[in-house]
Amino acid sequence: MAAVTELGYQPDMLARGLRSGRTFSVGFTVSDIANPVLAEVVTGAEKRLREAGYSLLLTNSEGKASLDVEHISLLERRRVDGLILSLAEENDPETIKALRRVHVPVVLFDRDIPAGVPANCVAFDHALGMRAATEHLLELGHRRFALISGGPDRPARERRLAVEDTIAAARCNAVCTVYAGSFSVQHGRQATIGILESTPRPTAVIAGGNMLMQGALLALRHSNVEVGGDISFVGCDDTALAELHDPPVAIVRRDMAAAGASAAELLLEALEERHQAEPTAQELVLATEFVARASCGPAPS
Numbered sequence: 001m002a003a004v005t006e007l008g009y010q011p012d013m014l015a016r017g018l019r020s021g022r023t024f025s026v027g028f029t030v031s032d033i034a035n036p037v038l039a040e041v042v043t044g045a046e047k048r049l050r051e052a053g054y055s056l057l058l059t060n061s062e063g064k065a066s067l068d069v070e071h072i073s074l075l076e077r078r079r080v081d082g083l084i085l086s087l088a089e090e091n092d093p094e095t096i097k098a099l100r101r102v103h104v105p106v107v108l109f110d111r112d113i114p115a116g117v118p119a120n121c122v123a124f125d126h127a128l129g130m131r132a133a134t135e136h137l138l139e140l141g142h143r144r145f146a147l148i149s150g151g152p153d154r155p156a157r158e159r160r161l162a163v164e165d166t167i168a169a170a171r172c173n174a175v176c177t178v179y180a181g182s183f184s185v186q187h188g189r190q191a192t193i194g195i196l197e198s199t200p201r202p203t204a205v206i207a208g209g210n211m212l213m214q215g216a217l218l219a220l221r222h223s224n225v226e227v228g229g230d231i232s233f234v235g236c237d238d239t240a241l242a243e244l245h246d247p248p249v250a251i252v253r254r255d256m257a258a259a260g261a262s263a264a265e266l267l268l269e270a271l272e273e274r275h276q277a278e279p280t281a282q283e284l285v286l287a288t289e290f291v292a293r294a295s296c297g298p299a300p301s
Contacts, residue, residue, distance in 0.1 A: 025055045026267060027075030029068060031088040031152070032183075033060040037210055037237045037256045038086060041109065044260025045084060052268055054081070063183070065092035072098045080104060082267045087111050090153055105270035107263045112154050113283070120270055121283040122263040126155050127162035129252035129288030130206075133234045134166040136250075136292055137204045138174065141299035142232060145176040146202035148191040148212045151183030159208040159236075177202065188215025196223055203231060203299045210237035217245060232296040247294035254288050262286065 026049055030038045046056045057080060061067035065088045072095075075083060082105040087095060090111040099106065099117045106119040113119050137145070147163050149156050160178060167174045177198070179191035188207055192215065195202055207213040213235030220227055227233050227247060234250045235242055242249040262284055269282075 023079045025080045026082050027057045027080040028084045029059045029071045030086045032063045040256035041260035044257035045264040048261045048264035061088050063088050065089040069094050069098045084263050107267045120266045126158035129290045130159045130162035131166045132290035134163050142204040143174040144202040146195045146205045147178045148207045149180045151209050185215035188212035189219045192216040192219035206234045228295045228297040249295045250293040
């Protein structure tokens with residue numbers, strides 16, 4: 001050991017992997033690295049994996065399902081021990097085929113598990129925070145809502161159903177118009193322009209995602225609309241934009257770093273169980289919460 005220290009010897013990880021049948025590496029495919037909250041997920045996962053002696057290989061699919069398919073194949077050829085996947089399109093047929101061919105443990109991040117895919121899952125209860133946000137706006141007297149929706153199926157579906165069901169349960173003749181589209185800054189901006197041009201104009205806008213929130217706020221500022229006065233606004237995810245905006249933006253918050261760490265923990269458990277005859281599939285659902293801020297005010301009379 002003294003000689004090892006003196007010579008600065010480092011073990012050959014490739015040779016170690018050939019001998020043990022493990023590379024002590026994990027592949028992580030993110031749907032869009034430009035999304036700031038995904039950086040928090042990756043950070044949380046990498047820290048937990050590093051503590052367990054694993055390195056992380058990261059790929060970016062740029063919102064394209066075709067790249068998800070390529071990256072799943074690439075990471076398997078790299079002999080990763082497991083995969084964490086934040087898919088661009090969870091119901092894409094080619095992606096599902098690729099997942100069914102995977103021979104290492106898989107954890108899906110905030111996506112539905114396709115039929116026939118033996119994967120674990122870490123997801124959020126999007127409905128929990130979205131219901132609280134909608135109830136808050138109803139209490140402030142809002143009856144005309146607009147929801148800007150987009151993104152992967154599971155989050156978008158849960159957010160939309162929560163808003164619509166909460167409004168229906170209130171029995172107060174409130175209505176909600178849904179502006180569905182891609183999960184992008186551009187869609188958030190274009191949808192908001194359409195909202196401002198509609199008659200009668202909604203008094204409360206909910207952006208179902210942080211990229212959509214960014215585009216919506218840009219459009220509101222460009223149109224000189226007073227957020228919290230002329231229109232009440234709720235976004236998703238506690239990004240710097242939400243806190244620094246004037247007024248600060250009410251949001252549905254998720255703990256992304258904790259979710260990344262949880263995804264890594266599920267994968268580590270699956271790696272320990274991989275040689276069992278019937279590994280236990282797990283789905284971990286994490287809470288979301290509504291944070292009220294000054295971007296929500298009473299409905300204009």
